[in-house]
Amino acid sequence: MKPVKMIDTFVKFEECINNCLLCRLSKPYLEEDSLPEFQVRKNKLKQYFPQLMLLLENVDFRQEPEIASSTLYSLLILYLELKCIGPWNTEDVQSEDYSGIMNRTFKAKYNIELDELLHEDDFFDAQEVFDKCIKELHQKMTIDDFRKYPGLIEVYCMLISNVKKCKVINPVTVLPVALLLVDDFTVSNKVKGLKCCDMIFQCLQPNDFSMGNYYEVIHRSLKNAMVEKDIEVTQHLFKCFPDFLNILHVEVQKSKLDDVFASILDQLLTETNLYRKAECFDFTTKIIEMHGIHCVKKNIFKDIVCDNLDVCCTEGVYEILVEHVLKCLLTWIRHCWCTWKLNADQKILSALLKLLYVANDETNTLQIQNLIVTLIHLCTKEEQKEILSNLETMPKCVKEDFIHKIDTIKQHVYSNLI
Known part of the structure; x- marks a missing residue:
């Protein structure tokens, strides 16, 4: 193809694709909005989509690599936008099956589905297609405008779902939109952003942060999301955050774990929703597993545990929270046992004994007994004897099943003293 004709063909492709895409909205999109731009887009599809399909049928990308390189990524963005579910794709638009027509037309010519463009190289470089898609989306979805491109938000999420098949060399190239979504005030966008972050983190290595301190930007966004009370946001954040911390260099990871541990303890101090509190305890468990002995610096942890063991003695709370606490x-205890001191921490032992009294299931009863025995074993021999002496002098009015529970504890402690 002659240069002039090639440029003309490329311009026609761009004109058709740009007119088929949902334009930048006049105001930020909120869920369930029905905006005039949706109707305009419907009308433009009727006008420009047939022209686009005609071009796709008549131009052979295998013979025109320059046009392919400049057009394939735009085609993929349009295909994914037409494929996604949202008010901008009205019922009339969906009934036309534009994405299906695009895919069938492309497959008939190249024996490749549009969904497979990122899977492997053919007459195109799959990595190049991915990189150009991501670059295009980031150029449009800036901090001021990303809410005005609801369709492209969905396209970004679909592209990131394929990120494992692509190379992410520099997090700065793929993460900005995900972080904009995490920072957004809407729950739906936060969830989308956190899901994307997690998929990207699983493709990264510590050396991916060797250039600069972009990890600080990521850490700030994730930490700020910890105050969001929505349970779905909480669940995705607590899945995502450890994956991020795991790819930091050791010296950076330690300081960030300090910060995250302090932040989650703040959440546990103030959280009143029992289901979210259970999620917070599970996340705290993960952080302790990662941070180990360094968690001893926060004595408030023991107060939080003690208070929540006490709360778990209440019927209704026990069923929701006790396993997590x-x-x-x-x-x-596994990581910080060396700091246990009976004179300072006996309130935890007392709270466990109180909880043992109300425990009504075998699994948690055994767990509580094991914790009590472990904590007693961490005491000095004299302290263990004193505890046993106190356990011998229980009131006669105590329930018989509780006496059996205590007898089991005493047997384990006695065997350790012999």
Whole structure:
């Protein structure tokens, strides 16, 4: 193809694709909005989509690599936008099956589905297609405008779902939109952003942060999201955050773990929703597993555990929270046992005994007994004897099943003293 004709063909492709894409909205999109631009887009599709399909049928990308390189990524963005679910793709638009027509037309010519463009090289470089898509999306979805491109947000999420098949050399090239979504005030965008972050983190290595301190930007966004009370956001954040911390260099990771541990303890101090509190305890358990002995610096942890063991004695709370609190305490003991002192920490032992009294299931009863025995074993021999003496002098009115529970504890402690 002659240069002039080639340029003309490329311009026609760009004109058709740009007119088929949902334009930049006049105002930020909120869920369930029905905006005039949606109707305009519907009308433009009727006008420009047939022209685009005609071009796709008549131009052979295998013979025109320059046009392919400049057009394939735009085609993929349009295909994914037409494929996604949202009010901008009205019922009329969906009924036309534009994405299906695009895919069938492309496959008929190249024996490749548009969904497979990122999977392997053919007459195109799959990595180049991915990189150009991401670059294009980041150029449009700036901090001021990303809410005005609801369709492209969905396209970004679909592209990131394929990120494992691509190379992410520099996090700065793929993460900005995800972090904009995490920082957004809407729950739906936060969830989308956190899901994307997690998929990207799983493709990164510590040396990917060797250039600059972009990890600080990521850490700030994730940490700020910790105050969001929505349970779905909480769940995705607590899955995502450890994956991020795991790819930091050791010296950076330690300071960030300090910061995250302090932040999650703040959440545990103030959280009133029992289900979210359970998620917070599970996340705290993960952080203790990662941070180990360094968690001893926060004495407030023991107060939090003690208070929540006490709360778990209430019917209704026990069923929701007790497993999570016990697992967290067990993890703390495994890593920080050397700091246990009976004179300072006996309130935890007292809270566990109180909880043992109301425990009504075998699994948690055994867990509580094991924790009590472990903590007693961490005491001096004299302290263990004193505890046993106190356990011998229980009131006669105590329930018989509780006496059996205590007898089991005493047997384990006695065997350790012999």
